[in-house]
Amino acid sequence: MTIALQAKGLTKEFKGFIAVNNVDLSVKKGTIHALIGPNGAGKTTCFNLLTKFLQPTRGQITYEGRDITRMKPSEIARLGMVRSFQISAIFPDLTVLQNVRVALQRARGESYDFWRSDRVLSKFDDQAREYIAEVGLSDLTDERAASLPYGRKRALEIATTLALSPDMLLLDEPMAGMGREDVERISQLIRRIAENRTVLMVEHNLSVVAELSDHITVLARGEILAEGTYEQISKAPEVIEAYIGASHD
Incomplete structure (x- = not known):
């Protein structure tokens, strides 16, 4: 191999x-x-x-x-080649969708641009939802990351990692x-x-x-x-x- x-x-x-x-x-x-x-x-x-x-x-x-x-x-x-961390590395005050969307923005070479309108940033939503579904969090898309149980936070971290398109x-x-x-x-x-x-x-x-x-x-x-x-x-x-x-x- x-x-x-x-x-x-x-x-x-x-x-x-x-x-x-x-x-x-x-x-x-x-x-x-x-x-x-x-x-x-x-x-x-x-x-x-x-x-x-x-x-x-x-x-x-x-x-x-x-x-x-x-x-x-x-x-x-x-x-x-992308790593995750032992301690969950997510934005606690953002929703599940917003966390993955931030990773998608960064993966495409765009700035984080938290101040931009939802209308502008929503172009990433469909792909973000795909990664969220891949890690089994579709029912928690609009939940704040801080409110998630620990295991779900780790799943969200993996989703944000996947958004960077790692091989x-x-x-x-x-x-x-x-x-x-x-x-x-x-x-x-x-x-x-x-x-x-x-x-x-x-x-x-x-x-x-x-x-x-x-x-x-x-x-x-x-x-x-x-x-x-x-x-x-x-x-x-x-x-x-x-x-x-x-x-x-």
């Missing part, structure tokens, strides 16, 4: 501390790839390097064969803070949107990882400990030891 995102020798040092050490990672196009590991494994640092919110000390990152190592997040977003979606702990019902809903959503996109996610919920992932990379102490399907990595002695050890820290 074609490689969508690849890292070679990815390393990040912080004043002598090596948080990510010589990581080689390949995410195949059209798959759901999970990045997991015990606390302190370097997952977040690695994810921030891949999404360009940190610059590596050494190594190279390519997306669709293009070197993006020194690019900014806004630049890779324009290439079709690859990078999700930072999409299930963080969710109850079982919301986890099931967002899991179904991720599976649905991954039908025609590549997804890389950092996730602590191993049940979700087992259900959704085509391929898994396990990090420990900033290095790759194991890779493979969930069945493969769940039986690896070094992975079992890393997680059991972490539970006794």
Whole structure:
């Protein structure tokens, strides 16, 4: 399969501390790839390097064969590689429709222009409603984002991310803070949107990882400990030891 995102020798040092050490990672196009590991494994640092919110000390990152190592997040977003955040990043005082409409405005190179009339901005409404329907929020289109339950806020964030027309979606702990019902809903959503996109996610919920992932990379102490399907990595002695050890820290 074609490689969508690849890292070679990815390393990040912080004043002598090596948080990510010589990581080689390949995410195949059209798959759901999970990045997991015990606390302190370097997952977040690695994810921030891949999404360009940190610059590596050494190594190279390519997306669709293009070197993006020194690019900014806004630049890779324009290439079709967009991330969401662990903490929901939406405008709480805007409605669901308005939030997605803002993302559509920005994706088309227009300013946010909050002061423009609804008549002018309404040209984005039909497409915004399509993304809202895709994440299952059609019945909440006119609700203020602040009034939504937590799981629905995360769905709205994914809708605004989809409005940027990504070919690859990078999700930072999409299930963080969710109850079982919301986890099931967002899991179904991720599976649905991954039908025609590549997804890389950092996730602590191993049940979700087992259900959704085509391929898994396990990090420990900033290095790759194991890779493979969930069945493969769940039986690896070094992975079992890393997680059991972490539970006794």
